[in-house]
Amino acid sequence: MVKDGKAITTVEAYVQAYYNRLTDSKTADRLYLDLSQLKDAFNHADAAEGEKPNLDLAVKYLAPETLLFLEGLQDNLDNEGILASVKAFNELYENKKVFVNVKLTSAVPLTAEQKTRIMDKMEKRIGEATFFVKEVVDPSVMGGVRLESENHYFDNTIATKLKEMKRHILKD
Template sequence: MQGPSRAAAAASRGVFTGVLAAGVDRARLAEELFAVVGVIDGSATLRRAVADPSREGAHKAQLAERLFSGKVSAEALVVLKGVFTQRWSSERDLSDTLESYAVEAVIAEAEVAGRADRLEDELFRFERIVAADPALRAALSDTQAPADKRGDLVSSLLRDKVTPETLVLARQAVVAPRGRRFDRVVEHYLETASSRREQQTAVVTSAVPLTDDDRARLAAGLAALYGGTVHVNTVVDPRVLGGVKVEIGDEVIDGTVIRKLDAARRAMGA
């Protein structure tokens, strides 16, 4: 985001967090904000009107009132006014911010229920399953198929197997990708979770599944090394043979056997 949008996001975030702190129905708020993003994305006229930096904030607040009063909750309307009245560098910045607030409302609901860690794990694993299955990836990415049909496919795969919040975000990523690939949408959702929870995320690849104790020890070690809290997502890849590879931020710590064999081969070739 450019400067004006960064300032707008910071200002509107204060309104959003205030609504969350007041004890709003987070699931309903998320549903309503996702719906409004869909309305904005579907109307070039509306996008221009709400993001027009030359229009006074009061006028855009009135626009929000006219369009959405009685159609969304009072709390959602407060958030919309908080977003619409700011000055944005681009229309996309405004809608992206609204989407992020919807995602964060889902994560906040998972936090209250003590399911936030599980949500992150499940969403990450589902993205990996989709990435590894070309047929499933094609079915979920087929924009020629009705969005509801793609969403129903996600529900049939995940219902009663994941948290309600995971299902909401997985369906949303498929039903309304907003021009992005599925993996990019999920990546954005997980980044939103990490930011909200003030933690870093590490992706750990190993030849065999890690136990809960293994994950806890890795998380503690990485937290000591990088500071703060670290959430560990795991990938099982038999090709690494042994050891682990850790990706955190822009850094890669590769202690796998296959890497050591490759290094030995290169040394012998030299």
């Protein structure tokens, strides 16, 4: 049975949304590995001989994150839906070669628009990447934002500016 284009589009939309909500690169890496193993289970089954993939064995070793991902497929949790989701996820993963875990600290929760604007500026500075953003609300920063990653640090908070002013005044 071949799925219609609408069902495949639904699977692809789900995968895109799930990928965009991932919180860190380690989770993306794990999902990629697990889904690749799942794909291998399908590829090793000889459909011409009527052989079915050994999903019991494949699923036994999947990470909880991968199982949650697969649960979200709901009505599309058949062989074709699983393969379409694996293909869609792998395409997203393989097209973004740089993964950046970012800690975004602000005094108050940011709107989606504010986060998008901030991350767009970050992308301009470091190049195209997949950002996994962990948002932290810390009232002690008073205002502004601080971005921290493995290789980048940007602090435009009021607390830091006040500390710099104090240090400059005491220095003179």
